[in-house]
Amino acid sequence: MLDSGKQKLIATIYSATLSPQGFEELVDDLSSEVVDLVSDIVGFTDLNNDLPDESAVYFFDQTVLKEIAGHVRNASLIQARIGHYDRDEERIEFLLGSVPNPAIVFDARERIVRANELARRQRHVAADTLPDLFDDEQMVEIRKAVSGLVGDSAFASVPLFSDLDKNENICVLIKRLQRPDQDDPRPELFLLSVADFGFDETVRSLFKATYDLTEAEAAVATLLASGARPEEIAERRAVSLGTVRTQIKAVKQKTKVRDLPHLVRLLCGYSAGLLIPGRFAPDDTDGPADNLTAQARDMTLGDGRRLQYFVQGDPSGRPVLLLHNIPYGAILPRAAIARAAARGLRIIAPLRPGIGDSDPLPDLRREALLDRVVGDTAEFLDRLGIDKVQVLGNTGGCTYAVRFARTFPERVSDIVMVSRAPIWKSEWQAGLPKLQRLLAILVKFMPSMANLVIWSALSYLNRTDPAKFLRESVKGSKSDLRALEVPEIVSMIADGFRFGLRQGPDGFSKDWELMGLDLTAEARTLPHPIHIVHGDDDPVIPVEQSMTFVENVPHARLDVVRNAGNFLFYSHWPLVLDALLDARLYRPSA
Numbered sequence: 001m002l003d004s005g006k007q008k009l010i011a012t013i014y015s016a017t018l019s020p021q022g023f024e025e026l027v028d029d030l031s032s033e034v035v036d037l038v039s040d041i042v043g044f045t046d047l048n049n050d051l052p053d054e055s056a057v058y059f060f061d062q063t064v065l066k067e068i069a070g071h072v073r074n075a076s077l078i079q080a081r082i083g084h085y086d087r088d089e090e091r092i093e094f095l096l097g098s099v100p101n102p103a104i105v106f107d108a109r110e111r112i113v114r115a116n117e118l119a120r121r122q123r124h125v126a127a128d129t130l131p132d133l134f135d136d137e138q139m140v141e142i143r144k145a146v147s148g149l150v151g152d153s154a155f156a157s158v159p160l161f162s163d164l165d166k167n168e169n170i171c172v173l174i175k176r177l178q179r180p181d182q183d184d185p186r187p188e189l190f191l192l193s194v195a196d197f198g199f200d201e202t203v204r205s206l207f208k209a210t211y212d213l214t215e216a217e218a219a220v221a222t223l224l225a226s227g228a229r230p231e232e233i234a235e236r237r238a239v240s241l242g243t244v245r246t247q248i249k250a251v252k253q254k255t256k257v258r259d260l261p262h263l264v265r266l267l268c269g270y271s272a273g274l275l276i277p278g279r280f281a282p283d284d285t286d287g288p289a290d291n292l293t294a295q296a297r298d299m300t301l302g303d304g305r306r307l308q309y310f311v312q313g314d315p316s317g318r319p320v321l322l323l324h325n326i327p328y329g330a331i332l333p334r335a336a337i338a339r340a341a342a343r344g345l346r347i348i349a350p351l352r353p354g355i356g357d358s359d360p361l362p363d364l365r366r367e368a369l370l371d372r373v374v375g376d377t378a379e380f381l382d383r384l385g386i387d388k389v390q391v392l393g394n395t396g397g398c399t400y401a402v403r404f405a406r407t408f409p410e411r412v413s414d415i416v417m418v419s420r421a422p423i424w425k426s427e428w429q430a431g432l433p434k435l436q437r438l439l440a441i442l443v444k445f446m447p448s449m450a451n452l453v454i455w456s457a458l459s460y461l462n463r464t465d466p467a468k469f470l471r472e473s474v475k476g477s478k479s480d481l482r483a484l485e486v487p488e489i490v491s492m493i494a495d496g497f498r499f500g501l502r503q504g505p506d507g508f509s510k511d512w513e514l515m516g517l518d519l520t521a522e523a524r525t526l527p528h529p530i531h532i533v534h535g536d537d538d539p540v541i542p543v544e545q546s547m548t549f550v551e552n553v554p555h556a557r558l559d560v561v562r563n564a565g566n567f568l569f570y571s572h573w574p575l576v577l578d579a580l581l582d583a584r585l586y587r588p589s590a
Contacts, residue, residue, distance in 0.1 A: 142192075176189075230245060293312070305358075307376065309349060321381070389411065396420070409528070414531070421534075443509050478563075493570070529557075530553065539566060
């Protein structure tokens with residue numbers, strides 16, 4: 001007979017499965033029930049240990065888990081059947097609601113299936129088909145784009161010029177949502193998002209800052225992308241034609257575009273608000289669109305496993321190995337990607353086992369997993385013909401950064417860490433936010449339960465406003481709350497969670513477990529400079545942890561960023577790139 005505590009836990013397990021929209025209540029319930037139950041069995045001392053005593057965990061397995069394991073398995077099966085969306089219609093509605101521009105869904109016969117509120121309001125969508133919205137010349141370009149889509153995640157951007165004097169200059173982003181096969185009777189569907197990029201001041205300012213353009217160069221670039229000829233630009237700006245041509249040459253040099261059509265594509269990408277996995281452009285994307293997107297690629301490792309990775313920035317630039325956060329953070333903001341390209345940085349980010357489309361390693365955990373991933377990373381660089389890299393660890397990736405540098409010191413020039421140093425003390429666990437503390441306990445003692453909670457978090461993210469979900473996770477940080485006012489940051493983090501967990505939560509759990517390792521002693525033995533960039537308003541990983549690391553690793557230095565939180569990688573990306581450019585010049589004092 002189960003006691004009342006275990007019965008309540010079982011009820012909560014099924015609640016996590018059947019009602020993920022009640023995620024906040026779930027975290028509250030589990031935080032109370034699990035902590036009480038685990039501490040009753042293994043004691044509060046073991047509860048807060050960095051790695052639990054193996055005999056205590058075995059005893060816990062033979063008591064609590066033996067009685068509830070069947071319920072956890074049943075709940076997992078229910079989750080697998082339900083998925084993260086109840087219906088295809090719900091998934092489509094959610095996607096449309098996430099697009100920051102007017103957007104519609106249409107089928108292979110060009111019939112409009114759905115439209116978001118922006119499309120209904122701004123584009124006056126009351127039409128039944130695409131030709132009702134676009135003229136004949138525009139439809140020719142749209143049909144070319146649709147017919148040229150390759151692969152499930154492919155997308156196309158199409159600039160559609162209208163009347164320059166009326167400021168009617170639009171770009172459409174087209175992405176395939178689903179395509180049928182012999183086992184799938186669902187219709188083929190496409191997402192079309194509309195962006196007006198002709199005279200958008202926000203786009204122009206971002207474009208200007210990214211490529212270090214002057215005010216005049218930014219104005220000329222925008223007019224060129226809007227269809228104006230150099231003669232028209234000279235007349236409008238009351239300058240000579242020679243001045244305009246000099247400015248055009250400067251714009252081409254700074255943006256590295258070959259011709260004016262590529263400049264149009266570049267500005268189109270800034271305005272389109274690309275969504276994951278649309279943000280991950282196919283390998284054959286040409287021209288400077290590469291400066292705005294992360295290129296998704298695959299590699300087959302020697303043991304036959306698939307490793308997915310992303311390339312962003314200058315394809316021939318100095319290599320930077322980006323070791324991502326958990327389970328997101330492999331992709332920089334699009335302005336940062338463009339700046340990296342302009343500064344000659346080639347940023348490559350391999351996805352760890354079970355994350356994204358990289359094959360999992362189900363039988364490995366802790367040190368064995370860490371060492372295997374480090375070995376995979378060395379093989380990955382070998383296959384790319386890269387001998388030496390600068391290492392960029394993003395939060396959860398910092399553990400892998402130190403172990404890689406210790407195992408292959410000759411392959412690392414220096415290390416930059418963002419928002420975390422790989423240090424841990426047991427007393428810090430009590431100060432974690434509620435969700436993070438719950439996951440830390442579950443990952444150590446009840447991994448299968450941890451997977452249920454992570455699944456429920458993803459389901460909740462998919463069923464609510466992503467900004468609301470993320471605000472709840474960092475509500476103690478004014479800096480992070482300000483960062484979440486930027487739509488791109490919300491989209492990148494939320495979509496990164498979805499993409500990273502597409503195979504399930506096991507990879508997340510194993511990564512999380514490794515954050516409990518303290519690699520301070522390893523870091524002290526490294527010959528490499530270490531540069532840490534950490535926000536002073538981080539509610540998840542307080543900056544004091546990095547300060548403690550630096551106190552114990554003499555050749556490490558710390559830049560504390562004022563008014564930055566846990567999302568520093570996105571909100572303060574110029575500082576991250578500056579650290580990459582500066583760290584290789586830093587040398588530890590004698």
